[in-house]
Amino acid sequence: MPADRLDEVLDATYECLTRYGVRRTTMDDIASAMGVSRSAVYQYVRGKDDAFRRLAGRLHDRALTQARRAAADQDASCATRIRGVLEAKFDLVLQLSGDSPHTAELLDEQARLFAGICTGFTTDLRSLLTALFAEAGTAGPVTPAQAADICLALVVGLESVPAGTHLLRPASDALLTGLLGAPVEASR
Template sequence: MPDGHEGSNVLPAEDANARTDQIADAALRLFARYGYKRSSMDDIAKEAGLAKATLYLHFKGKDDVFRAMLDLLGRRVEARCREVVTRPGSFPERLAALLQAHHGLAYASFGTGEHLVELKAVMNTIATRELQAFERIFSSFARELLTQAERDGEINLSRLPASADDWIASLLFASAGAKLGTPPSAADYARRLDAIASVFATALSR
């Protein structure tokens, strides 16, 4: 497949960003299918429909591709979360939608979850900053959702035994815990997230 811009190693910024996202998207599909260790730079290039030399114009190695993949997924999740907090609906409905937009979308992006344990270990090893940024996306929108719901009289934050930040952190832990053990299907995980949202929303209801 032709790469375009023949004879030049320099792409305009927009084209370079699009190419980077193209490679990151291909890597996401590949890592979901085969895991990190079994996916090579050759495999990523083929999945992206690019020459291996083109891949190395944008990335030094597989670790860099992995971090770009997380960044791309984070931007997709952030856009979905933003849609959730701006739509109408009750607090329990929107909280459930936020969990699905963040945790559910990320989980579904990795296919059956067969390689989730390995990928999470890789995240903790080489992509701590990207992983923390990913979690901050949820915390930010959850805080916004709480503020809106309290302003509209739907919830009472004074009912919390701790701070709103502690409530959000517990919500993150519960969502992560729902993946433990045998990896659930995306549909089963979505149902678990709905149940978590129901419990956490009830704790704040007036």
């Protein structure tokens, strides 16, 4: 299966999602957005649910790649690497909440179609953060896994605040200073 044609299907699926939402999008809508027949779309996906699952997977995979890249940057401090992981999660939310009211459906951990993808994404981010905190060491009785959970909770909280974009960096700096037990370099 040519990956570029699958990408076209997923791009068309995203376009339909922004217009109609998951429930109201049909395979005909996806085919129309691509300018092909419905049967042509079925060559790449099994149906609408498969198209949306693959789309959600692609978007979460891109964010996870960004997070892994940040976590692996050995030239950066642990605090900067942790911030990079948090920013990858936040960037995904900003992208999906900004394009349309419907696109946020891809973030719903309770949704039948996306629950496994969203949960897996969060689990992978938690693992990256736990490893970074284990490497850096945490202050006091906080374990690396608890520090990871606290950081993820911060991002989830900021996702619901209109000024969250402007608060992520200073909030993560303050939180990391406490979790790491030493002042971190302020981010810009």
